[in-house]
Amino acid sequence: MNLLLVAAGQVHSALGESNQSHLLAARHTQALSFIFHIPLVCFGIAFPAMVLFTEGLWLRTGDPAYKALAKRWSKVMLILFAVGVVSGTILSFEFGLLWPNFTATFGDVFGLGFALEGFSFFIEAIFIAIYVYGWDSLSPRNHFLCGIPIVITGLAGSLFVISVNAWMNHPTGFDLAGGQVTNIHPWSALFNSNLPFELTHMYLAGYMVAGFLVAAVYARAWLRGDRSRYNRAALIIPLTFAALATPAQLIVGDWAARTVTKDQPVKLAAFEGLPHTERNAPFHIGGIYEDGEVKYGVEIPDLLSILADHDPNGKVDGLNIVPARDRPPINVTRLSFQTMVFIGTGLALVTVVFVTAWWRRRRLPRSRWFYRALVAAGPLALVALICGWITTEVGRQPWVVYEVMRTKQAVTDAGGLPIVFWLLVVVYLSLLGAVIWLLRRLARSSPEKEVGRSLEAAR
Amino acid sequence: MLPEICLGLVIAGLTAYAVLGGADFGAGFWDLTAGGAERGGRVRGMVQHSMGPVWEANHVWLIFVLVVMWTCFPVGFGSIMSTLYVPLFIAVVGIIFRGTAFALRGQAATISEARILGALFATSSVLVPFCFGACLGAIGSGRVPVGNAAGDPISSWLNPTGILVGALAVITGSYLAAVYMAGDSVRAGLPDMQRAFRARALIAGVAAGVVAIGGLVVLRDDARPLFDGLTSGGGLVFVIASAVAGAATLALVWVERFEVARFTAAAAVACVTIGWAFGQSPYLLPKHLTLDQAAAGHATLVATLIGVAIGMVVLIPSLYLLYSLTLRGRLDQQFEPLDQRFRPLSAKRSHG
Ligand code: HDD
Ligand code: HEM
Ligand code: HEM
Numbered sequence: 001m002n003l004l005l006v007a008a009g010q011v012h013s014a015l016g017e018s019n020q021s022h023l024l025a026a027r028h029t030q031a032l033s034f035i036f037h038i039p040l041v042c043f044g045i046a047f048p049a050m051v052l053f054t055e056g057l058w059l060r061t062g063d064p065a066y067k068a069l070a071k072r073w074s075k076v077m078l079i080l081f082a083v084g085v086v087s088g089t090i091l092s093f094e095f096g097l098l099w100p101n102f103t104a105t106f107g108d109v110f111g112l113g114f115a116l117e118g119f120s121f122f123i124e125a126i127f128i129a130i131y132v133y134g135w136d137s138l139s140p141r142n143h144f145l146c147g148i149p150i151v152i153t154g155l156a157g158s159l160f161v162i163s164v165n166a167w168m169n170h171p172t173g174f175d176l177a178g179g180q181v182t183n184i185h186p187w188s189a190l191f192n193s194n195l196p197f198e199l200t201h202m203y204l205a206g207y208m209v210a211g212f213l214v215a216a217v218y219a220r221a222w223l224r225g226d227r228s229r230y231n232r233a234a235l236i237i238p239l240t241f242a243a244l245a246t247p248a249q250l251i252v253g254d255w256a257a258r259t260v261t262k263d264q265p266v267k268l269a270a271f272e273g274l275p276h277t278e279r280n281a282p283f284h285i286g287g288i289y290e291d292g293e294v295k296y297g298v299e300i301p302d303l304l305s306i307l308a309d310h311d312p313n314g315k316v317d318g319l320n321i322v323p324a325r326d327r328p329p330i331n332v333t334r335l336s337f338q339t340m341v342f343i344g345t346g347l348a349l350v351t352v353v354f355v356t357a358w359w360r361r362r363r364l365p366r367s368r369w370f371y372r373a374l375v376a377a378g379p380l381a382l383v384a385l386i387c388g389w390i391t392t393e394v395g396r397q398p399w400v401v402y403e404v405m406r407t408k409q410a411v412t413d414a415g416g417l418p419i420v421f422w423l424l425v426v427v428y429l430s431l432l433g434a435v436i437w438l439l440r441r442l443a444r445s446s447p448e449k450e451v452g453r454s455l456e457a458a459r
Numbered sequence: 460m461l462p463e464i465c466l467g468l469v470i471a472g473l474t475a476y477a478v479l480g481g482a483d484f485g486a487g488f489w490d491l492t493a494g495g496a497e498r499g500g501r502v503r504g505m506v507q508h509s510m511g512p513v514w515e516a517n518h519v520w521l522i523f524v525l526v527v528m529w530t531c532f533p534v535g536f537g538s539i540m541s542t543l544y545v546p547l548f549i550a551v552v553g554i555i556f557r558g559t560a561f562a563l564r565g566q567a568a569t570i571s572e573a574r575i576l577g578a579l580f581a582t583s584s585v586l587v588p589f590c591f592g593a594c595l596g597a598i599g600s601g602r603v604p605v606g607n608a609a610g611d612p613i614s615s616w617l618n619p620t621g622i623l624v625g626a627l628a629v630i631t632g633s634y635l636a637a638v639y640m641a642g643d644s645v646r647a648g649l650p651d652m653q654r655a656f657r658a659r660a661l662i663a664g665v666a667a668g669v670v671a672i673g674g675l676v677v678l679r680d681d682a683r684p685l686f687d688g689l690t691s692g693g694g695l696v697f698v699i700a701s702a703v704a705g706a707a708t709l710a711l712v713w714v715e716r717f718e719v720a721r722f723t724a725a726a727a728v729a730c731v732t733i734g735w736a737f738g739q740s741p742y743l744l745p746k747h748l749t750l751d752q753a754a755a756g757h758a759t760l761v762a763t764l765i766g767v768a769i770g771m772v773v774l775i776p777s778l779y780l781l782y783s784l785t786l787r788g789r790l791d792q793q794f795e796p797l798d799q800r801f802r803p804l805s806a807k808r809s810h811g
Contacts, residue, residue: 015537015607079562085518086558092525093551096540101607103529104537108755111530112762118526119770122519126781134784149777184755186762413608414544427555434559 011176011401013101013409023408025417026098029424031393033090035386036428040084042213042385044124045158045206047077048150050214050238055144057233065230068450069237071135072442073214078132079438083431085125090424098417102400102410105181109174110164112186117160124153155203162202166194169392170263171401194263197255198392204249205388208347209381211242216378217443219371230447236364239354239374242381246351250344254307261308264402265317266326267395270333272304276318281305285338289330328397336387336394343384350377461761462754465531466736466743468767469524474732476520478635478725481628483517485636487557487584488629489659490577503577505640505652507564518558530763534605535743535753542603542610543594550590553583585629592628596621599739600682601746619681623674630670631728634663638708638724642717657712660720664709668702671731684745688738697734701727 020026051073058066092114095103103111127149134143167173173189175182218226218235261268273289274281281304287297302312309316319327350373357365364370400407486506493499529536540547560580564573593616597603600620603610615621637660644652678686688694704727711720739745743753754760 013607015534015541015605015609018607082558082562086555089518089522089554090551092522093540093547096525096529096536097544097547097551100537100541103540104533107529107533107536108531108759111526111533111755111759112766114526115523115530115763116766116770118519118523119767119774121522122770122774123777125519126777130781130784182756184758186759412541412544414541415608415612416544420548423552427552431555431559434563438563 010403011105011181011405011409013105013405015101015104018101018409018411018413020408020411020413020417022417023411025421026411027407029417029421030094030098031390032421032424032428033087033094034389034393036431037084037087037091038385038389039209039382040080040087041158042206042209042382043077043080044084044154045203046154046210046241047073047080047214048147048154050210050241051077052144052147052151054233054237055147059140059144064451065228065233065447068447069230069234071450072447074132074135075442076439078128079435079442081125081128083435085121087428087431088121097414097420098412099400099410100412102405105405105410106174106401109171109181109184109186109189110167113160113164113167113190116190117157120153120157120160124150124157127153158202158206159199160190162199163190163192163195165392166198167192168400169198169396169402170194171404176404194259197252197259201249201252201256201388204245204252205381205385207245208242208249209378209385211238211240211245212347212374212381213378214238215242216375219374223368223371223375232364235374242347242377243351243354246344246348250348253341253344257307258310261316264396266319266322267328267333268308269317269319269321270328270330270395271337271391273330273334274304274316274318276320277315278318279305279313279315281308281314281316283307289334294334326398328395333391333395336390340384340387340391343380343387347377347381347384350374461757461764462531462750465527465754465760465763466750468527468763469531470732470736472520472524472527474729476517476524477628477631477728477732479517480520481588481632481728482635482639483632484557484584484588484629485632485634485663486640487581488633489636489640489656491581491585501649501652502655505644505647505649505656508643508647518554527763527767531755531760532743532750532753533755535748537607538605538609538744538748539594539598539603541606541608542612542615543597544608545612546590546593546597546616550587550594553587553590556580557583557587588628588632589625590616592625593617593621595628595735596624596682598744599624599685599735601684601744603744604747605744619677620685623670623677627667627670627674630663630667631731634660634667635724635728637663638712638717638720641712641715642721645715645717653715653717657715657717660712661709664705664712668705668709671702671705685735685738688740689734693737693740694734697730697737701730701734704730 051070054066054073055070057063058070127146130138130146131143131150134146138146167189170192171189172192173185173187177183215235215238218231218238221231222235257268257271260271272281272283273294275292280302282299282301283303284294284297284299287294289295304316305312305314308314319330350370353365353370353373357363357370396402398406398408400410490499490503490506493502525536528539556579560576560583564576564580596618597610597616597620600618602615602618637656641653641656641660644650644656675686675689678689689698704723708720708723708727711717711723741749741751743750
């Protein structure tokens with residue numbers, strides 16, 4: 001029955017069928033661009049709030065260390081924003097350059113989200129410029145106020161993009177009549193039912209990635225012996241943000257898994273590599289999926305049923321509910337899902353150590369291992385983020401719009417896609433090199449320069 | 460009517476991008492042609508000074524055009540992007556290099572670093588507007604058919620019309636940039652820069668006029684329907700208006716009224732874009748797809764207009780704030796000749 005529904009529900013591409021021999025190159029190009037863009041997005045979501053919080057501390061205490069820190073961070077924010085702008089521009093173009101049939105067919109359904117997103121980035125760009133270039137010329141109060149729109153638009157911008165992605169996973173807001181898209185309701189496509197969890201999960205991920213990465217920088221300085229108040233503040237502030245987000249993330253992850261169970265059962269089956277629909281479905285840690293089963297993994301009975309249904313006895317759909325051509329690549333999806341979950345659990349442990357020490361003794365843990373763990377936590381959070389996205393995106397395959405349009409229907413017929421991919425590899429590597437170079441150069445100048453006076457002296 | 464209003468949004472966005480973003484590209488052109496490190500140092504410093512706080516904001520207009528296009532005219536958008544992938548891809552890579560190199564140059568520690576980055580910044584500043592212009596030429600001359608990469612990937616844009624519009628885009632951007640920076644120099648109290656950019660504005664203004672008029676001949680041969688559209692009815696009105704505004708700008712620059720010239724220069728560009736739209740009406744893709752055929756459904760167009768209206772309510776005051784702070788010099792961008800910046804640093808180092 002399911003099969004029939006799917007076949008009847010498939011759309012006709014607006015530009016005619018695609019006939020592209022390098023589909024994989026197109027997909028890799030898209031993935032590459034996202035993997036570059038998404039870490040910057042985390043800073044767009046979470047960093048403004050941290051900077052503003054620090055500036056707020058300065059306004060309340062008058063301690064120049066806070067001002068130096070906020071000012072320094074605001075420069076980092078500007079650099080990352082600029083790189084976010086260029087990498088985001090590539091993404092916008094890729095929608096047409098790589099997937100013209102997707103935009104031609106569904107642009108009028110999901111486009112609204114991007115139009116609104118455009119405005120929020122616009123306003124973000126404006127206020128970031130005012131904020132960063134206005135440190136000394138605006139009054140402290142006005143300067144602080146100019147930071148608030150950055151926080152709001154950082155959140156709003158990603159709301160709209162995420163809504164598009166949620167829609168691709170759970171398409172609503174239109175009808176299909178004989179393969180034609182009709183009766184479009186852009187607002188209900190925009191506010192689809194997948195949005196709430198994806199958005200929450202991504203926001204929390206933003207705070208975790210930005211928080212742990214920034215904390216990692218100063219944890220390394222701590223390990224090298226920097227015990228200044230400046231460094232301490234620079235460590236505690238982002239770590240606190242991350243520590244608040246991490247436990248919540250586990251709960252939201254559970255919410256995500258249950259929604260996927262309901263809306264995209266095949267994707268959920270791919271998380272585990274569950275060949276057949278069953279009750280008391282187990283979860284295998286590690287191992288690989290081969291010949292229709294998971295091999296070499298550590299089996300934990302009932303866990304998948306618990307995850308998907310909150311009931312050890314719950315029935316979980318297996319891959320067998322759809323023919324093989326409608327299943328995603330199992331191992332990629334599975335491995336990235338597991339990596340995300342393990343890292344998330346590990347980061348929650350780091351958080352527990354931090355919170356306990358703070359609660360009991362009002363100070364940071366003293367063990368060097370805690371700081372070493374923090375240095376690792378930054379990159380790991382980033383890995384979890386990327387793995388989460390790979391889970392979502394690869395798990396959606398072979399569909400670009402779930403059960404409505406196949407990825408291979410969406411792709412361009414243009415030539416040269418492998419060349420494009422390799423050129424972009426070079427472009428992104430140079431961009432990455434440039435960012436690292438810039439940030440290191442910034443880090444070399446002493447924070448005292450930011451305020452033009454000593455930071456340790458009495459206020 | 461709705462499709463026309465939505466096309467109006469695209470044109471407004473294109474105009475804003477041409478007037479604001481185009482000037483940023485133009486600044487890159489003057490950077491490229493400023494001469495050796497010493498001679499060009501002051502001009503380059505002025506470029507850095509004028510562009511610093513605003514370039515990201517200007518750039519968002521491009522995104523705006525893209526998303527309104529694909530929301531309101533999805534089939535047209537898909538056809539354009541898939542046929543014109545070569546110039547568009549070059550433009551994207553150019554945008555990346557340009558943005559990055561500009562940001563990096565602001566932090567460069569030695570003059571040679573700054574020069575390499577500057578060369579990258581300036582070259583891409585010329586490449587990007589050329590490619591975008593060529594794409595407009597391809598569309599206007601009817602070389603983008605409906606379909607998935609249905610047009611020729613090269614000859615669709617590398618042809619007389621494409622090259623003409625590309626060149627015009629580069630020159631107009633340079634013209635705008637020179638006019639704006641002459642004004643900025645007055646405000647920054649730098650008479651030598653004011654003279655330098657006044658001269659550049661006059662040269663570029665004349666060049667833009669000559670190319671535009673000569674270009675009509677090219678269009679008559681290569682894109683007759685567009686030519687006819689531009690030389691009759693609404694198209695003609697706006698072409699003439701543009702010529703008048705262009706000439707007025709030249710006169711204003713001559714008498715050094717740079718602040719007013721800013722606006723007439725922008726008006727000249729705006730009139731060309733609007734005239735162009737008249738010239739190719741009723742088509743979105745001349746010969747192949749009319750505006751009405753291309754337009755998305757009623758609900759989508761209405762939703763987009765509502766979305767844009769809400770956005771504008773927030774955007775316009777914010778933009779006003781940004782430009783007024785910039786124009787009043789409240790955002791701390793110091794003028795510093797690019798070659799001078801490195802002197803104190805190295806001097807300090809050699810003294811220990
Ligand atoms: C720091 C990052 C991070 C961490 C620690 C976690 N996640 Fe996650 N996860 C993401 C970052 C992320 C994300 C932001 O990358 C994704 C991609 C799409 C989305 O909405 O969030 C995601 C997607 C995602 C999906 C797929 C949603 C879909 O396909 O629509 C599921 C089922 C989970 N997550 C579940 C979890 C669970 C059970 C976690 C518990 C430990 C977890 N995530 C931790
Ligand atoms: C299809 C995917 C995407 C496209 C086309 C896209 C497009 C863009 C564009 C054009 C920009 C530059 C904005 C500017 O010019 O000011 C940008 C930046 C940004 N994008 Fe994306 N983006 C995509 C994916 C995402 C995702 C998945 C998120 C969030 C979860 C996101 C959130 C952001 C944020 C917060 C910024 C601001 C940059 C910063 O603050 O560093 N984007 N994006
Ligand atoms: C919210 C915004 C996003 C949107 C609208 C979006 C949209 C798309 C589209 C249109 C494709 C191409 C069609 C397809 O392969 O199905 C795609 C593929 C892909 N995207 Fe996303 N994406 C988003 C976020 C992300 C992020 C943040 C990442 C990763 C870090 C990501 C990773 C991928 C990958 C890995 C593929 C290729 C899938 C494959 O080859 O199997 N996406 N996405």
